[in-house]
Every structure is written in structure tokens, then in C-alpha cells.
Amino acid sequence: MIEALKKPLPTTLWITPTHGESEQVKQKLREYCLKAQANPTAENGEPVQISPIPWVDNEMAWFIDIPRATLRKDPVFSPLHKDLIYYTNKGVINRQEECSMIPAHALQVSSGNRCLDMCAAPGSKTAQLLSMLSVENLTHFNRVGKSSGFDEAEPGRMKIFRGRTDYSNDEGVVVANDLSTERINILVSQIKRLEPLYPLAVFCSHDARYFPSLPPDAEGVKKRFDRILCDVMCGGDGTLRKAPHQWKTWCPKHSIQLHDMQVQIALRAAKLLEVGGRFVYSTCSMSPIENEAVVQHILSLAEGSLHLLDLHKILPKTPSFKGLTTWSVMDPQTKKMHTKYNKDLHPSVKEYFFPSDNVKELGLEKTMRVLPHRGNVGGFFVATFEKVKEMPKLTGDDKRMMYDSDEDEDHEQVAREKKLKSLKQAIAEAKNTIETEKAKAKLSRIASTGDLTHEIARYVPLPIASPPTHQQILEFYGFRHQFPMEHVLCRFHVQIQKDGSISQPHEGLPNQLLYCSKGAADIIVNASTEGLKRKWKIVSGGLRLFVKDRMQDKAKAEDARVASAFRIAHEAVDLVLPYMTERIVKIQDYSDTKKLLGKTKSVPVNNLTEPKAKEVAQKLSVGGCILLLKTSSDSYFAVSALKTRHALNVYADENEMQDIRLACGYQLLVTDESSPDVQMKENTAS
Numbered sequence: 001m002i003e004a005l006k007k008p009l010p011t012t013l014w015i016t017p018t019h020g021e022s023e024q025v026k027q028k029l030r031e032y033c034l035k036a037q038a039n040p041t042a043e044n045g046e047p048v049q050i051s052p053i054p055w056v057d058n059e060m061a062w063f064i065d066i067p068r069a070t071l072r073k074d075p076v077f078s079p080l081h082k083d084l085i086y087y088t089n090k091g092v093i094n095r096q097e098e099c100s101m102i103p104a105h106a107l108q109v110s111s112g113n114r115c116l117d118m119c120a121a122p123g124s125k126t127a128q129l130l131s132m133l134s135v136e137n138l139t140h141f142n143r144v145g146k147s148s149g150f151d152e153a154e155p156g157r158m159k160i161f162r163g164r165t166d167y168s169n170d171e172g173v174v175v176a177n178d179l180s181t182e183r184i185n186i187l188v189s190q191i192k193r194l195e196p197l198y199p200l201a202v203f204c205s206h207d208a209r210y211f212p213s214l215p216p217d218a219e220g221v222k223k224r225f226d227r228i229l230c231d232v233m234c235g236g237d238g239t240l241r242k243a244p245h246q247w248k249t250w251c252p253k254h255s256i257q258l259h260d261m262q263v264q265i266a267l268r269a270a271k272l273l274e275v276g277g278r279f280v281y282s283t284c285s286m287s288p289i290e291n292e293a294v295v296q297h298i299l300s301l302a303e304g305s306l307h308l309l310d311l312h313k314i315l316p317k318t319p320s321f322k323g324l325t326t327w328s329v330m331d332p333q334t335k336k337m338h339t340k341y342n343k344d345l346h347p348s349v350k351e352y353f354f355p356s357d358n359v360k361e362l363g364l365e366k367t368m369r370v371l372p373h374r375g376n377v378g379g380f381f382v383a384t385f386e387k388v389k390e391m392p393k394l395t396g397d398d399k400r401m402m403y404d405s406d407e408d409e410d411h412e413q414v415a416r417e418k419k420l421k422s423l424k425q426a427i428a429e430a431k432n433t434i435e436t437e438k439a440k441a442k443l444s445r446i447a448s449t450g451d452l453t454h455e456i457a458r459y460v461p462l463p464i465a466s467p468p469t470h471q472q473i474l475e476f477y478g479f480r481h482q483f484p485m486e487h488v489l490c491r492f493h494v495q496i497q498k499d500g501s502i503s504q505p506h507e508g509l510p511n512q513l514l515y516c517s518k519g520a521a522d523i524i525v526n527a528s529t530e531g532l533k534r535k536w537k538i539v540s541g542g543l544r545l546f547v548k549d550r551m552q553d554k555a556k557a558e559d560a561r562v563a564s565a566f567r568i569a570h571e572a573v574d575l576v577l578p579y580m581t582e583r584i585v586k587i588q589d590y591s592d593t594k595k596l597l598g599k600t601k602s603v604p605v606n607n608l609t610e611p612k613a614k615e616v617a618q619k620l621s622v623g624g625c626i627l628l629l630k631t632s633s634d635s636y637f638a639v640s641a642l643k644t645r646h647a648l649n650v651y652a653d654e655n656e657m658q659d660i661r662l663a664c665g666y667q668l669l670v671t672d673e674s675s676p677d678v679q680m681k682e683n684t685a686s
Contacts (some may be wrong), residue, residue, distance in 0.1 A: 004372040009241045010065035012053065012098040013084075016127075016194060017060060018134045019092045025083075029062050032080050042070040048077065053098055055317035061101060065376065090659065091193030096124040097242070099370040099380035102318060103229055103282040104128035106311055106368075106384045111140035112172045113226040114519060116272065118208040118265060120176035121183035123190040125229055129174045130197040137171045167199045167487065172226075173519035175202045177211060181539060188540045195571045198543035199487075199517045202524055205537050208232075209264040210403045212534035213272060215526035223522075228269040228279035232262045238284040238379025241372060253332040255289035256348050260401070262290060263297045267402040270298070270306060273387045278309065282382045286371065288327035289353050291381040292364050295323070297352050298385070299362055301401060303392045309384040310366040319375025323367030323383070325360055329353045457538045458494045458528040459514075461521070465490040466509055469566075473546065476564035476623065478582030487521050488545060489514045494528065513566060514542030515575065544569040545576070549624060549642060567624025570640045570652045576626075577638050583625040585616050585648070586636070590665075593629045597661050601650040608648075617648055624651075632665025 015022050029050070036050040046067045053061040064080075071081045087093045104125050109115060109132040120126045176191070178184040184205045191201065206212065208230070216222050235254035240246050262283070269279045281298070283290050299306060312322065328337040333346045341351040356362075370380040394402050430436040463470040463485055470485060479485070491510050516524065520541060527536035546566035568576060577584075587593055589610035595603045608614040620643045627648065628636040639660055640651045652660060 001371060001373040004376075005240045007241065009097065009378060010049075010063060010376060011084075011095065012061065012063050012101075013088075013093045013095045014056065014061040014101060014128070015093055016091055016131055018131060018138070018197065019090075021087070021090070021092050022060075025087055025092050026059055028083060030059070032077070035076055036066075039076055042066070042074045042077065044070060044074070046070050050080075053101075055315055055319075056101070056105070061098070063098065063376075089193070089655070091195070094124065094127055094193075096128075097378050098375070099238070099377045100124060100284070101128065102315065102368065102370065102380065102382050103231055103280045104132065105315060106280050106382055107227045107229060107278060108314065109133050109136060109227055111136040112170050112519070114172055114214070114223065115174045115227040115229070116211075116225045116269070117174065117176045117229045117231070118211060118269060119178060119231055119233060120203075121178040121180065121187045123176070123187040125231055126174060126176040126187065126201075127191055127194055129227075129229065130191070130194055130200055133172050133174060133200060134197050137169075141169055141171075167484075167515075167517035170518050171200065173202060173517060173523060174200055175204065175225075175523065177204050177206055177208060179205065179207050181205045184539050195543065196574075198571075199515055199575075200520060202516075202520050202541040203539045205539055209261065209268055211268055211272065212527075212536055214523065215529065215532055215536070217522045217526060224274040224277070225272050226274055226277045228273055228277070229282070230266050230269050230279060231282045232258075232265050234258060234262070234283035234285040234290050235287055236284055237286050238370075238372075238381075241378050252287070252330045253348070255285065255287040256332060256353070259289055259294060259297075259350070259353065262294050263301075264401055264403070266294065266298050267301060267391070270302060270385070270387060270391050271402060271404060275387050275389060278384055278386045280382060280384050282380065284378065284380055286369070286379040286381070288324050289329060291369070291383075292324050292327065292355075292367065293353050295364060295367055295383045296356055296359065296362055300352070300356070301392075301394060301398055305387060305389050305391045306385045307388055308363045308366045309386055310363075311368040311382060311384055312366070314384065315368075318368065319370065319377060321369040321371060321374070322365040323369060323381075325364050326355055456494060456528050456535055457524075458492045459489045459516075459521075459524040459538070459541065460492065461486050461525060462488040462490055462513060469509060469564075472564050473566060476582070477568075477576070477580050479576075480579045480581065483576070483579040484518075487516050487518065489516060489521065489525065489542060509548075511548040512544050512569075513546040515545040515572065516542040543572055543575070545572045546624075564623055567642055567651060568626060568640045570656050573626060573638045573640050580626065583620060583623070583643075584628065585613055585620070585625060585641075586628045587613050587630050589613070590630045590632060593631070593664055596627065596629065596648065596650050597657070597664060597666070601652070601657065602647050604647045605643075606646070617643065629660075629664055631663065637663045 015025055033050045033052075036048050040047060040049075042048055047065075048070065049063070049065040051063050052059040053063050066077055066080075071077055084093065088095060107115070107129070109129060111133070113133060115129050115133060117126045117129060176184070176187060178187060184203055188203050191198075214223050214225065235250060235258065236243070236246060237250050266279070266281050273279055281295065285291060295308070299308070312320070326339070328339050329349060330337050331345050331349060338345065339354070341349070341354045367381065367383040370377055370382070372379055391402065426439040427436055430439060470488075473479070474485065491512070491514060523536075524538055524541045526532075527538060545568070547569050548565050549567045587596065587610070589608075592603065592608050592610060592613060595607065605614060605617045608617065622643060622645060625641050625643050627639050627641045627650065629639060631637055637660065642649045642651055650657070650660075
């Protein structure tokens with residue numbers, strides 16, 4: 001195993017199943033796989049290997065073991081390097097360690113599940129959960145994605161368009177949580193590549209040990225989560241292959257320091273879980289104190305409320321070992337290993353770190369150990385629990401292990417303020433500059449976790465926040481009555497007063513209106529209501545649907561229907577288009593498409609070639625609209641646009657424009673073989 005730890009990790013990835021280009025990417029990887037089989041060594045003699053990961057169904061995950069230099073310079077495999085960068089940026093493929101993919105698969109997410117990722121950053125597992133939930137929803141609601149262009153005569157497009165759904169059913173939610181607001185913001189940016197799935201996502205920042213309960217829905221019904229992932233903070237010795245610096249920094253006492261916190265997070269998950277639901281506990285550690293000892297501790301305190309599921313039956317093809325039933329614990333003072341607890345050990349060593357007398361009866365062999373020398377992977381541990389009855393109420397010293405947000409005070413805020421106070425004291429009492437700087441760095445980190453100012457986000461459905469704006473948008477874009485406008489939300493920043501009341505310091509509508517699935521809307525609309533004991537600190541949630549257009553403020557009303565100051569966000573076009581009956585311009589001449597996709601992304605209406613498009617555009621009042629652009633293959637591609645007094649302007653950033661141009665018949669023009677950057681050129685075949 002030591003030899004395996006010294007070798008760099010191969011590249012592993014999974015394909016986003018809901019993306020329109022997933023099959024295309026899968027076919028490309030098959031072709032590279034055949035090339036690797038035909039050329040098992042590169043020009044420089046290095047071995048190469050490309051193959052599907054066998055335990056993931058339908059070739060949706062791949063293993064690529066090619067040295068970096070070979071991947072960048074070898075004439076056979078350098079195109080793969082460019083493809084990996086390009087399709088990663090587009091959100092078609094997601095790079096993730098193979099062993100890190102296991103926890104999400106172990107949850108076996110179903111349609112409509114309310115899912116929680118308790119320690120979500122950097123976001124790979126959250127992305128998995130979103131993709132899995134979306135696929136299950138598409139299957140359950142019998143919605144098959146279509147790749148052809150928009151067809152106005154097809155009524156079946158009301159709820160189906162390019163594989164996306166309208167989220168009007170109870171399709172579940174994925175809540176991604178992390179203690180650090182800095183990390184959760186990075187997570188939001190990472191998940192941006194899967195932007196079409198944003199309606200299913202809620203991002204928040206809490207200490208996982210004290211995560212608040214789900215708020216009651218609009219009818220006052222209390223709900224709990226169906227699936228919870230606890231990929232907890234750990235010693236990290238399983239990451240030695242990708243983080244060699246750990247060889248110098250890791251020590252056994254890390255496990256001793258982390259054990260209680262890991263148990264607290266897992267028990268909080270169990271409390272938040274619906275009876276019949278399941279949660280996964282996982283670490284990237286190989287230490288039994290953080291793994292089997294934690295599972296043993298959880299089962300002991302659960303008193304029969306939790307059952308271990310056999311992961312080796314759920315995921316039989318994974319490269320893994322069964323969990324341990326015997327292990328040793330090191331005394332951090334004497335550095336000696338012990339198989340049994342005795343009172344002479346260092347006080348930090350607890351009795352529950354050791355195998356219990358009934359360890360053979362707990363079923364620890366149902367847990368999964370992933371080790372580097374089997375399967376060319378990193379180190380990982382995974383355990384899956386099913387909740388079979390309500391958790392017991394803990395008493396005495398055990399009570400600190402399981403927080404109840406419905407009964408206990410806000411431990412999260414108390415713990416943070418206590419830590420801040422001790423760090424300020426440490427700065428004042430520091431003996432030298434080094435101690436002062438260390439304390440200041442810790443203070444800065446603690447201050448950035450959570451929200452000490454008692455300012456939170458509040459989400460209000462648009463029909464409630466502003467009935468006139470709601471009606472104006474419906475009429476302006478001609479939305480059919482089937483579109484679920486109750487899922488269009490306004491986000492306001494509000495402050496919680498000492499008496500628990502809420503005040504809103506800023507008036508008026510926000511600059512963006514968001515769209516959420518029913519499951520996500522139920523959470524974020526009710527998570528900050530007055531009277532709720534623990535209010536959620538939501539960082540982000542929902543898909544950007546409408547964006548306030550400041551040009552509208554300057555425009556004089558051309559008729560009574562010029563009433564909407566909001567244009568449609570580019571990422572929401574496919575969602576709203578099947579419901580719109582107004583403000584759609586069909587660009588039927590490909591030469592007009594090329595003009596609109598030029599550098600300025602703008603064309604004067606009078607310069608349009610096709611008479612019908614010119615006539616429709618001229619009749620449009622100032623404001624947002626959708627253009628159906630003719631492509632080189634005689635289909636249509638929908639984009640968001642703004643009609644000014646005299647021109648049509650495509651509203652998309654440069655990354656989005658690259659995708660639009662490709663979809664409309666442009667080609668990639670690689671200007672530098674060593675760089676992933678590309679420019680566009682017109683497809684000469686068109």
C-alpha cells in the first residue's frame with residue numbers, strides 16, 4: 001500500500017446524464033479508449049489506460065491514466081486534453097476521484113427526495129446528487145428530453161424542452177451546506193456549470209452539528225429529509241496521493257480530536273432524517289477512530305433506531321474491503337498502540353475509540369473501506385444507515401452529542417461567539433508576533449463562517465411581493481396560465497431584531513427574479529418566516545429567471561403594454577419558451593443569425609434580411625424577447641434578447657456566446673495547441 005500511496009492519482013470523471021451532449025462525449029471517450037487499447041504506450045514509452053469505471057452503470061464514469069506530459073504533447077492523446085477542458089467548462093463532464101463518487105451512489109436517490117449535503121464544499125458530491133435527482137425525476141414523470149429545435153405546432157412541448165422540466169411537480173430538492181460562507185460561495189460557482197439544475201438547489205451556511213430543521217411548508221406540515229450525505233471533516237490521510245504535503249503534516253492525534261465532532265454531525269443527520277430514509281457517513285481517512293469507531297459510537301447512541309445497510313451488496317463492483325471489527329489506538333503521549341482501553345492512557349483517548357464488547361454484532365463489515373492498493377484509487381470510508389424508528393432522547397454526557405433545533409438554543413451562534421471571544425483574548429495575551437498572527441488568522445476564519453450580523457435572506461413569491469409586477473410579466477410575455485408563477489421568487493436581505501422580529505432595510509423589488517422547484521421553494525420561502533425558532537442562513541437558491549433591464553427605465557412607454565422592466569435570463573430561455581405566446585421573433589434567414597452572433601451581438605431591425613422577422617421585430621415594444629435563431633442545419637436555437645427602439649441585442653456573456661455560435665453552425669478554431677482557449681469561425685459547410 002505504501003508503494004501505491006507514492007504514485008499520483010489517475011484522472012477520473014463522470015458525465016452529466018441530463019446534459020444534451022452526454023452521449024456525444026461518451027462516444028468520444030469510447031473512441032479514445034480504443035486508441036489506448038491500440039496504443040498501450042505513448043510515444044515517450046509511458047503506459048496509457050482509458051476505460052469506463054465498471055461499478056458505474058451505462059459508462060457514465062471513466063478512468064484515464066495518462067501522464068500529464070503525455071496528455072498534453074502526445075499526438076494521439078493531446079486532443080483528449082483539450083476535450084477534457086472544454087467539456088468540463090461546459091458542465092458535460094465532472095472531474096472527481098473515483099472513491100469520492102461512492103457516497104452519492106450509496107444514497108440511491110429517488111424522485112422527489114429531499115436531500116441534504118451537510119458538508120458540501122467543494123461541491124462534487126452536490127453535483128452528483130443534483131444530477132441523480134434530475135434523472136430520477138425525468139424517469140418518474142415520463143419526461144424525455146428532445147434535442148431538435150423549437151416547434152411552435154407541437155403542444156407536447158408545454159412541459160418538455162431540450163430535456164428540462166418545469167419543476168411544477170414535487171420533484172425534491174438538494175440542500176448544500178457548508179460552515180464557511182467563503183467555501184459555500186466557491187461551491188455555488190462550481191455548481192454553476194450545472195446551471196439548468198439550479199431550481200432543485202438551495203445553498204446555505206450552518207455548522208453541520210447544529211443544522212436547523214426543515215421549516216414547515218405553507219400548510220404548516222413539518223417535513224424531514226429523505227437522503228442525507230455526511231462527508232465530514234477528517235484527518236485526510238486518504239488523500240496522500242493527490243496531496244503529498246500530508247506526509248509531513250498528518251499525525252494520529254487528528255483522529256482523536258475529530259471523532260466527537262464527526263459523531264455529532266452524523267447524529268444530527270439522523271435526527272433530521274425521515275423514518276425510512278437513509279444517510280451516508282463518509283471520510284477520506286483510513287483511521288478506524290474516524291471510521292469504524294464512529295459508526296460503532298453512532299449505533300450505540302441510536303439504541304436500535306438506525307440499521308447499517310450492506311454497501312457491498314448495494315455497490316458490489318467497487319474496489320473495496322469490508323469494514324474492520326478489530327483495530328488499535330495510539331496513545332498520543334507514549335506513541336504506543338493499544339487494543340483495549342485502560343485508565344492509564346492519555347485523557348484524550350476515550351473508551352469509545354476502541355472496539356466494544358459487542359462489536360461482532362454491529363455489522364461493521366457492511367461498511368466499505370477503499371484503499372489505494374486495490375483499484376488504483378485514493379483512501380476512503382463509507383457507511384450507509386437506514387432510519388427505522390425515531391431517535392432516542394439522549395441524557396447526561398451523551399446529550400451533547402445530538403442537537404435538537406426544535407428544543408435546544410442556537411448552539412451554532414453560542415459556539416461561534418464563544419470561539420471569537422477566546423481568540424480575541426488570545427490576541428491580547430499573545431507572547432510574540434507569531435502567536436498574534438496565528439490567532440488573528442483563526443479569528444478571520446471564524447468570523448467568515450456563518451452570519452454574526454443577524455442579516456439573512458428572505459424569499460417571497462412574486463405574486464405576493466408585487467401583484468402588479470406579476471400581472472405585468474404575465475401579460476408582457478403572454479405566459480400561458482400553466483406556468484407556475486408561484487415558484488418565481490424575490491430575494492430580500494432582512495435583519496433579525498433582538499426580539500426575533502424581522503425588518504427589511506431596503507424597499508423595492510430586487511434586480512433578479514429567481515425560479516425554484518416546488519421542493520426548494522417550500523424550504524426557502526418558509527425558512528425565514530417570523531416565529532420560526534431557527535431561521536436558515538441561505539446563501540443562494542434557484543435559477544435566475546428574470547433580470548431587471550435598466551434601459552427600460554429610460555424608455556418612454558410606446559403603448560399600455562410596455563410594463564415589464566424585466567428581461568429573460570439566458571439560462572432560463574428553455575424553461576419559459578414553451579409557455580410564452582408573445583415577444584418571440586423567429587429569425588428564418590441564416591444571414592441574420594450570423595449578424596446577431598457577431599462581435600457586437602446587435603443588429604438594427606431595419607438591417608434584417610427576412611421580411612417577416614423584420615415586421616415582427618418592428619412591432620415589438622422596448623423590452624425583453626426571445627429570438628429563435630436559424631442554424632446551419634435548418635433547425636432553431638433560442639436565445640434571450642433585448643429589443644431597443646431600433647435594434648435587437650442578444651443577451652449572453654462570452655462563454656454562453658461560444659455555445660450559441662457552436663449550436664448555430666460555427667466551428668472551433670484552435671489558435672494555440674498548448675492552450676485550451678478557442679476562437680470561433682463560421683462553418684464553411686453552411
